Amino acid sequence: MIRIETETDVLYAAIAAHRPSWLARAKSRKAMYRRTGRYVEGQDFWGEIKDIYIELQHEKCAYCETRLAGRELSSKVHEVEHFRPKSRVKTWPPATGKGAVGFVPPCRLGRASRRGYYLLAYHPLNYVIACTRCNSTLKADYFPVRRARSTRAAHPDTAMAEDPLLIYPLGHLDVDPASLIRFAGVLAVPRHDRGRDFERALVTIAFFQLNHQDLCSRRARLIGALWLSLRTRDTPGLPALLIQYHQQAVDAAQAAAGEFAACARDFVALHATDPALADQLGEAAAAMSW
Structure with missing residues (x-):
């Protein structure tokens, strides 16, 4: 995992140039979710700006760095990943399935949520492009945090108060992944041997099975x-x-x-x-x- 370099104003400008009406429609959809108090299934349109993230990420998965096919096949291999799940958050690690079954978290985790981060469903800093393995199979509706969930947060900045254990690699909202995770040969390992940074690295490595x-x-x-x-x-x-x-x-x-x-x-x-x-x-x- 590497930092995906971009500045917030540059990202927003790219979105506006690519789909001039997208930001206004996103604001309107967010207002509707605020009124209902939850995410509502509908005519979702975050896929319209997928190409912006594909280009920023050099056609790679944001988490495992696997190179994906080019934009002409983007509907099949590039998935728009909501970093914080939009409609619900399940308990992690799962008891069964393909996730980090048997992994013992190094710290106490926040509870599951039936609500999800509904106000971030259309926030550009809640997206990355991920491969099917990392997004659908492993990430799904999980999002481990240390503290009480900020499911009513309207901006990823304020949601950081929940102390997420996963690393968000796009832009400068979070730390550089390389400051927490290093590679000893082919193996991803925590850069630190104790403390909060160690625990974030350990969870991120286990969560995305980076040593598969x-x-x-x-x-x-x-x-x-x-x-x-x-x-x-x-x-x-x-x-x-x-x-x-x-x-x-x-x-x-x-x-x-x-x-x-x-x-x-x-x-x-x-x-x-x-x-x-x-x-x-x-x-x-x-x-x-x-």
């Missing part, structure tokens, strides 16, 4: 290729053209558009500070990917 075998296998292929480029780039006497080629590969892997960029960035940093350990992990990852 499939994700680890694909990260292994990335690290294996990255390790070979780093080793080759640093070979004494290598022609300048080849050094440039491998440096470009290293840079591309760390760019925001790169699949599993967070993992790539941490591996490159490790190569610079502890090359022996990076060699061990890189060789193991390369062996896994062959």
Whole structure:
């Protein structure tokens, strides 16, 4: 997970340019929900601005960083994810199913809610694009928090008082995910070993199953290729053209558009500070990917 860089005014301007009437219609829908005191199923239109988030996220899932298909297939593989569920919030972790069954939360969690965050159903800072696995299978109607839920919050800023355990990666409403989660080779681990930041990282990793075998296998292929480029780039006497080629590969892997960029960035940093350990992990990852 990486921070999806954008400023609030830039996001709103992009939405206004893409669908000039969207923000006014969203405000009207929010007013209707305020009158009814709940989310009401109807002609939902958040999908109209899906392309804005697809572009911001470089066609990647906001949570696991899996690269999704391009915008021409967006209706099938890109899902508009409500970070805070709009109509209800279920108890997490679930007792059965595909979620973090058996996971013991490191702290006490807020209660479930029949209401959901109905006033945030059309707030641009309550959206990201996610893959079907992260959104429909794992996220669903769950949203673990520490404190009493702010289901009547009209803005994500005020909802932060409930102390969410999941990290919102878009813009600067929340912390940079990299400040809480790092990668030890292919594995996502908490950057801190205790406290609130440790607990948020632990829950986010378990919630989205960031160390699922499939994700680890694909990260292994990335690290294996990255390790070979780093080793080759640093070979004494290598022609300048080849050094440039491998440096470009290293840079591309760390760019925001790169699949599993967070993992790539941490591996490159490790190569610079502890090359022996990076060699061990890189060789193991390369062996896994062959």
